[in-house]
Amino acid sequence: MKTEKTQKNDDLMSLIQTLVETPGPSGQEHRIRETIKEMVTGLADEIRTDALGNLLCRMGSKQANGKRIMVSAHIDEIGLMVIHVDDNGFARFIPVGGINPLTCLGGRVIFMNGARGVIGAERLEPNTMPKLENLFIDTGATSAADCPVKIGDVCGFDRPMLDLGKRISAKSMDDRIAAVIAIMAMRELAALPAAKRGPNEVWFVFSTQEEVGIRGATTAAYGVDPELGFAIDVTLTGDTPRAYKRPMALGKGACIKVRDSSFIADTRVVDWMINEAKSLGIPYQMEVLDAGGTDGRAIQMTRAGVPAGCISLACRYVHSPSEMVDKDDLNACIKLTAGLVSKEVKL
Amino acid sequence: MATEKKSVKAINFNLGKQELDLLTRLCNGVAVSGDEQEVRQIVLEEVKGLADEVTTDALGNVLVTKRGTAPNRLRVMLSGHMDEVGVMVVKDSEDGTYEFRIVGGIDPRQLVGKPVQIGRDHKPGVIGAKAIHMTTPEERKVAIPVEQLRIDLGPGAKVAIGDRGTFATKLAVLGPSLRSKALDDRLGVFNLIQLLKHAPANVDLFLAFTVQEELGLRGAKVAAFSFDPQIGIALDSTPANDLPAFDADEENARYNTHLGAGPAIYLMDGATIGDRRLVNWLSESADAAGIPWQYRQPGTGGTDAGAIHKTRAGVPSVSISVPQRYLHSAAGIVRKQDLINTFKLIHTALSRLDPSILNS
Numbered sequence: 215m216k217t218e219k220t221q222k223n224d225d226l227m228s229l230i231q232t233l234v235e236t237p238g239p240s241g242q243e244h245r246i247r248e249t250i251k252e253m254v255t256g257l258a259d260e261i262r263t264d265a266l267g268n269l270l271c272r273m274g275s276k277q278a279n280g281k282r283i284m285v286s287a288h289i290d291e292i293g294l295m296v297i298h299v300d301d302n303g304f305a306r307f308i309p310v311g312g313i314n315p316l317t318c319l320g321g322r323v324i325f326m327n328g329a330r331g332v333i334g335a336e337r338l339e340p341n342t343m344p345k346l347e348n349l350f351i352d353t354g355a356t357s358a359a360d361c362p363v364k365i366g367d368v369c370g371f372d373r374p375m376l377d378l379g380k381r382i383s384a385k386s387m388d389d390r391i392a393a394v395i396a397i398m399a400m401r402e403l404a405a406l407p408a409a410k411r412g413p414n415e416v417w418f419v420f421s422t423q424e425e426v427g428i429r430g431a432t433t434a435a436y437g438v439d440p441e442l443g444f445a446i447d448v449t450l451t452g453d454t455p456r457a458y459k460r461p462m463a464l465g466k467g468a469c470i471k472v473r474d475s476s477f478i479a480d481t482r483v484v485d486w487m488i489n490e491a492k493s494l495g496i497p498y499q500m501e502v503l504d505a506g507g508t509d510g511r512a513i514q515m516t517r518a519g520v521p522a523g524c525i526s527l528a529c530r531y532v533h534s535p536s537e538m539v540d541k542d543d544l545n546a547c548i549k550l551t552a553g554l555v556s557k558e559v560k561l
Numbered sequence: 562m563a564t565e566k567k568s569v570k571a572i573n574f575n576l577g578k579q580e581l582d583l584l585t586r587l588c589n590g591v592a593v594s595g596d597e598q599e600v601r602q603i604v605l606e607e608v609k610g611l612a613d614e615v616t617t618d619a620l621g622n623v624l625v626t627k628r629g630t631a632p633n634r635l636r637v638m639l640s641g642h643m644d645e646v647g648v649m650v651v652k653d654s655e656d657g658t659y660e661f662r663i664v665g666g667i668d669p670r671q672l673v674g675k676p677v678q679i680g681r682d683h684k685p686g687v688i689g690a691k692a693i694h695m696t697t698p699e700e701r702k703v704a705i706p707v708e709q710l711r712i713d714l715g716p717g718a719k720v721a722i723g724d725r726g727t728f729a730t731k732l733a734v735l736g737p738s739l740r741s742k743a744l745d746d747r748l749g750v751f752n753l754i755q756l757l758k759h760a761p762a763n764v765d766l767f768l769a770f771t772v773q774e775e776l777g778l779r780g781a782k783v784a785a786f787s788f789d790p791q792i793g794i795a796l797d798s799t800p801a802n803d804l805p806a807f808d809a810d811e812e813n814a815r816y817n818t819h820l821g822a823g824p825a826i827y828l829m830d831g832a833t834i835g836d837r838r839l840v841n842w843l844s845e846s847a848d849a850a851g852i853p854w855q856y857r858q859p860g861t862g863g864t865d866a867g868a869i870h871k872t873r874a875g876v877p878s879v880s881i882s883v884p885q886r887y888l889h890s891a892a893g894i895v896r897k898q899d900l901i902n903t904f905k906l907i908h909t910a911l912s913r914l915d916p917s918i919l920n921s
Binding site: 240241264265266268295296297298300301308310347423426429430432434436 | 859
């Protein structure tokens with residue numbers, strides 16, 4: 215017999231595994247979108263897909279003391295797009311999103327059409343760094359004619375999730391783990407009696423094309439027209455050997471973003487998040503990031519401007535096929551998200 | 562690429578005297594980003610009497626509306642940018658020579674030794690450099706920085722700081738090709754005008770003759786906000802890097818496009834991921850009409866689609882380009898047949914555009 219706790223962990227791991235292993239690089243989010251749509255049908259009062267493929271899910275209706283709140287988690291992942299298949303069947307590619315050539319070497323990929331391949335490199339001089347143009351995908355083809363992929367075909371990295379007990383490693387934790395947080399928060403919200411769900415109209419947005427420049431959230435934010443919003447994303451840590459010095463670390467709780475290089479979180483939103491974490495006894499840490507950007511920026515800059523912030527999950531090895539997060543941090547992010555949107559907000 | 566049996570008849574279109582005359586006026590006109598008035602004037606004259614509405618917006622875009630007559634028409638925005646890359650005068654050396662900076666993207670190596678025209682009255686000049694007699698082999702190995710180059714107009718020919726200018730090339734027909742400056746993107750402007758003259762009845766056309774594309778898709782951003790379209794299509798020109806690879810034994814894997822292979826349909830560039838429904842609609846339309854086409858290799862760069870697709874709550878968008886050798890130089894080369902086929906593709910595709918495309 216499994217204990218309730220074990221069962222809960224298994225369910226969560228299964229949800230994470232489904233989301234991180236479903237391929238969907240930027241611009242190719244149809245499959246992951248349909249997967250998530252199935253999961254949230256029944257939880258949301260309204261679901262629609264916009265022109266750029268964002269999935270917009272409304273829970274609740276705005277009451278007199280309520281706000282329209284947008285919560286955005288991007289569902290695209292980094293990947294590769296084929297630009298040319300040579301006579302011998304090797305596929306050259308360009309990155310979709312930020313790809314480090316070092317994490318490509320020896321990697322395996324899976325295309326949206328199901329084809330698989332491995333990444334090889336041209337002859338490299340000793341002690342030189344490969345560039346992406348030195349790399350190619352080998353699908354096992356012997357010529358261009360029998361190559362299962364062609365120009366424009368897109369692949370993501372192919373790597374199964376690893377449950378390491380306290381921690382989990384997988385590709386595309388950035389940002390499928392945020393989709394997990396959003397879905398779990400939606401479930402928590404739906405499980406509350408109607409009177410306890412708060413006065414807000416909450417739009418959970420599963421956004422597209424974040425990795426190529428926060429494009430989906432830009433149009434989603436315009437469409438939702440929120441009065442308040444936050445992104446959920448991963449953030450970099452400084453807790454590994456000889457890492458860049460950064461305050462964020464695995465196991466220290468949900469990260470409340472103060473700034474990154476594209477965005478300064480609204481101080482009222484930061485205070486709102488801190489106060490909620492304190493009142494619920496959720497462990498949290500402050501995030502000050504020297505790089506990056508999230509959907510929070512798109513929410514903040516839409517129309518005439520919106521108070522916006524970001525809840526981040528500390529994540530090691532971001533944009534590698536083996537990103538790592540902490541389970542307790544994950545639960546803290548879920549609790550914080552659900553807590554924030556289910557009460558009257560006074561900034 | 563055409564495999565499907567021809568099932569659609571493309572419009573009969575050719576570059577006759579009238580079309581070549583318009584192309585010549587458009588390409589020989591000067592419209593460096595930020596001062597597009599000369600080409601705008603040509604556009605305004607050409608669209609007169611053909612459109613339902615014509616306005617010039619705050620940034621200088623010409624916005625032309627032409628409604629169809631069939632029921633259930635989609636609102637389709639097509640953009641072609643009027644501006645071109647060029648130079649701007651920044652300092653008068655008081656001896657007939659002027660210091661300048663580049664407007665948009667020009668390889669400084671393309672500037673040396675070129676005749677130029679400066680200011681709204683097209684004052685002739687040259688960007689000179691030391692004669693080979695006076696240079697050392699070492700000097701000849703490095704590109705001269707723009708800061709060290711001068712435009713020589715000769716004493717007495719005054720231009721003002723802030724005046725813009727461009728290459729003094731005139732359009733020429735070279736057998737199957739056109740040679741000109743500013744084919745990027747007067748070909749798009751030309752195709753928009755042709756589309757207005759041969760407007761399909763099943764769509765509402767929102768034609769944006771845009772400004773400041775070369776500086777970051779600025780005109781298209783506000784034009785798309787005004788039009789609020791359901792579909793966006795940028796018409797542009799893209800490099801054909803189809804000359805043999807450096808090592809003749811090596812396959813050229815980075816050609817971008819090939820001259821003569823037809824209009825180039827975009828999958829992804831640095832600013833836009835092409836909407837796959839629209840990419841497929843274009844390629845299927847070309848196949849159905851027997852029009853040759855090619856994919857533009859996914860890569861960097863951007864077109865007006867980069868601004869259009871992010872407008873308001875989002876606009877499914879795609880780009881089509883005429884392949885061109887030597888882009889952003891004094892003399893680009895395009896094949897006449899590629900231009901003709903680009904227009905045929907746009908016209909054919911629009912003529913069979915069904916609103917259900919947005920539900921798929």
